[in-house]
Amino acid sequence: xxxxxxxxxxxxxxxxxxxxxxxxxxxxxxxxxxxxxxxxxxxxxxxxxxxxxxxxxxxxxxxxxxxxxxxxxxxxxxxxxxxxxxxxxxxxxxxxxxxxxxxxxxxxxxxxxxxxxxxxxxxxxxxxxxxxxxxxxxxxxxxxxxxxxxxxxxxxxxxxxxxxxxxxxxxxxxxxxxxxxxxxxxxxxxxxxxxxxxxxxxxxxxxxxxxxxxxxxxxxxxx
Amino acid sequence: xxxxxxxxxxxxxxxxxxxxxxxxxxxxxxxxxxxxxxxxxxxxxxxxxxxxxxxxxxxxxxxxxxxxxxxxxxxxxxxxxxxxxxxxxxxxxxxxxxxxxxxxxxxxxxxxxxxxxxxxxxxxxxxxxxxxxxxxxxxxxxxxxxxxxxxxxxxxxxxxxxxxxxxxxxxxxxxxxxxxxxxxxxxxxxxxxxxxxxxxxxxxxxxxxxxxxxxxxxxxxxx
DNA sequence: TGTACATCAGTGAACGCGCGTTCACTGATGTAC
DNA sequence: TGTACATCAGTGAACGCGCGTTCACTGATGTAC
Numbered sequence: 001x002x003x004x005x006x007x008x009x010x011x012x013x014x015x016x017x018x019x020x021x022x023x024x025x026x027x028x029x030x031x032x033x034x035x036x037x038x039x040x041x042x043x044x045x046x047x048x049x050x051x052x053x054x055x056x057x058x059x060x061x062x063x064x065x066x067x068x069x070x071x072x073x074x075x076x077x078x079x080x081x082x083x084x085x086x087x088x089x090x091x092x093x094x095x096x097x098x099x100x101x102x103x104x105x106x107x108x109x110x111x112x113x114x115x116x117x118x119x120x121x122x123x124x125x126x127x128x129x130x131x132x133x134x135x136x137x138x139x140x141x142x143x144x145x146x147x148x149x150x151x152x153x154x155x156x157x158x159x160x161x162x163x164x165x166x167x168x169x170x171x172x173x174x175x176x177x178x179x180x181x182x183x184x185x186x187x188x189x190x191x192x193x194x195x196x197x198x199x200x201x202x203x204x205x206x207x208x209x210x211x212x213x214x215x216x217x218x219x220x221x222x223x
Numbered sequence: 224x225x226x227x228x229x230x231x232x233x234x235x236x237x238x239x240x241x242x243x244x245x246x247x248x249x250x251x252x253x254x255x256x257x258x259x260x261x262x263x264x265x266x267x268x269x270x271x272x273x274x275x276x277x278x279x280x281x282x283x284x285x286x287x288x289x290x291x292x293x294x295x296x297x298x299x300x301x302x303x304x305x306x307x308x309x310x311x312x313x314x315x316x317x318x319x320x321x322x323x324x325x326x327x328x329x330x331x332x333x334x335x336x337x338x339x340x341x342x343x344x345x346x347x348x349x350x351x352x353x354x355x356x357x358x359x360x361x362x363x364x365x366x367x368x369x370x371x372x373x374x375x376x377x378x379x380x381x382x383x384x385x386x387x388x389x390x391x392x393x394x395x396x397x398x399x400x401x402x403x404x405x406x407x408x409x410x411x412x413x414x415x416x417x418x419x420x421x422x423x424x425x426x427x428x429x430x431x432x433x434x435x436x437x438x439x440x441x442x443x444x445x446x
Numbered sequence: 447t448g449t450a451c452a453t454c455a456g457t458g459a460a461c462g463c464g465c466g467t468t469c470a471c472t473g474a475t476g477t478a479c
Numbered sequence: 480t481g482t483a484c485a486t487c488a489g490t491g492a493a494c495g496c497g498c499g500t501t502c503a504c505t506g507a508t509g510t511a512c
Contacts, residue, residue: 032455032507052360054277059498068457070501075455079499134416135354137275153418171438178421178431179406179438186409187401193357195376198401208401215394215402219442255474255488282465291490293468298488302466454508461501468494475487 037075039065044086048128053136058082083132084142090126090133091148097122098155108163109221113213115159116184120205123188130192134185156181168221176220183216184209260298262288267309271351276359281305306355307365313349313356314371320345321378331386332444336436338382339407343428346411353415357408379404391444399443406439407432 033039043064048056058079059069076082097118105111123130138145160173160180169176187208190196196203198211217223256262266287271279281302282292299305320341328334346353361368383396383403392399410431413419419426421434440446 036455057498058500069499070458071456073500131358134412134418135358149418170441174421175434175438178410178419178434179442182409182413182435183402183406184409185413186405186407186411188409189357189412190405190408195357195372196401198397211398211401212405215398215442217442218393219402219438219440259488280465281467292466293491294489296467449512450510452508452510455505456507457503457505459502459504461499463498465496465498466494469492470490471492472488472490474489475485477483477485479482 033065033067033071036065036067036071040072040075040082041086041089044082045126045129048086048132049126052128053132056083080138080140081142083136084138084145086129087133087136088142088145088148090129091145091152093126094119094122094130094133095148095152095155098152102159108159108166108168109217109223111159112163112180112217113209115156116180116213116216117205117209119184120188120191120209124191124205127192130188153181163221168223170222171220179220180216183212187212256288256290256294259288259290259294263295263298263305264309264312267305268349268352271309271355272349275351276355279306303361303363304365306359307361307368309352310356310359311365311368311371313352314368314375316349317342317345317353317356318371318375318378321375325382331382331389331391332440332446334382335386335403335440335444336432338379339403339436339439340428340432342407343411343414343432347414347428350415353411376404386444391446393445394443402443403439406435410435 040061043061044056047061047064058072062069062071072082076085098115100118101114102111105114133149157173157177160169160176163169163176164173171179187196191203191205191208194202196208199207263284266284267279270284270287281295285292285294295305299308321338323341324337325334328337356372380396380400383392383399386392386399387396394402410419414426414428414431417425419431422430
């Protein structure tokens, strides 16, 4: 009964940077799922985006993947562990989005703008995941989660340090970081909460950052 | 059994601007609670802050107030209605915090700074309520909620318009509003998520806005 | 290449829980006369 | 001031639900010889 549906195994999706194990080809229609861990993460993220944080349940996940309620516990100690893995993966992808295309930039100002755009792009593409990453507090500390979060912030800091080295900052790195991060972070939340109506009713990441970058840069930089 | 505890009726707390009905004095130890509606809102907010959004339940609320599980339904159609009332009240108080002390300000720039400080003060004092206000989407539109939210934003807009009238803005009101609101909103979230470590590990609203205001104002204003 | 065996990743049934909500009811309150 | 009555705001029991988690089990897989 449960073994009939394993189509999800063939999914194209691969959350984050975790490599899929390669025993997938032989796993279809098997008693063993093949890669239930990845499938759970994938389905969990979809469920989260679809139904919000309240709608995410391990049982539902199992049902969706054609697997018994107990099965997820072979891969995650409990629900919190799954959420933490989801959030950590989110931070890694957020960071990727921020540093993407950085080589194309000619100077610090451009790098900052690209990173901000990436930040907004991530938040608007995965609003509930973004909310989970920043709003949810695990019942006990998860080192993987802290590291991934710090790494994302470190990417911003590195950019600002290069700006400073180029002599393009009118403030300290930490004050510049406070404004830049706050502004982009705030805009991200306002966007996903549907509270920003600039030009269009649901403006794009590029549009919003286009409207904000000049203000940010006059606030913290010089040309 | 349920009538033994009505001490909450005497609470000093009065959420938002709603006036308490004044039959409280006669209500103690009564079969009728006296002002269950207000008591529910008050207890709900405390419960929200104490245990997070997942820990808020109507049944628990009833238990806490010494009242039957059915009782809350005399005052709120369902759980969503209570949440909406909570959020709407939050917006009203947020607005109050923003416009507080405005008369003390000498010019637009100072007004903006005071409003920002009030915003952060509210968010850090009521973090879970703040998250509810901005993160939660009611299953059906609640006009009261929209109005209260719009009114809070309108307070910011009014300040920026006065800045413009004084000739102190270097950008359009809407671009200035985008930066100012995003920056303060983002800082609010970063603060309540414990991600801001400037000077102290948990800096105050005044401290954070002190560090941000110069950057914001060089971004959007002139002196 | 074939077999024995340890390990892994599932099954399926069950546990206890707390929740939102409904409903027929009743005690308290306030009002009209 | 006293009484009849409508309305209000509770009671208490019940409904059905889905959830997280556990556990003894078993089929599938991979490895050592």
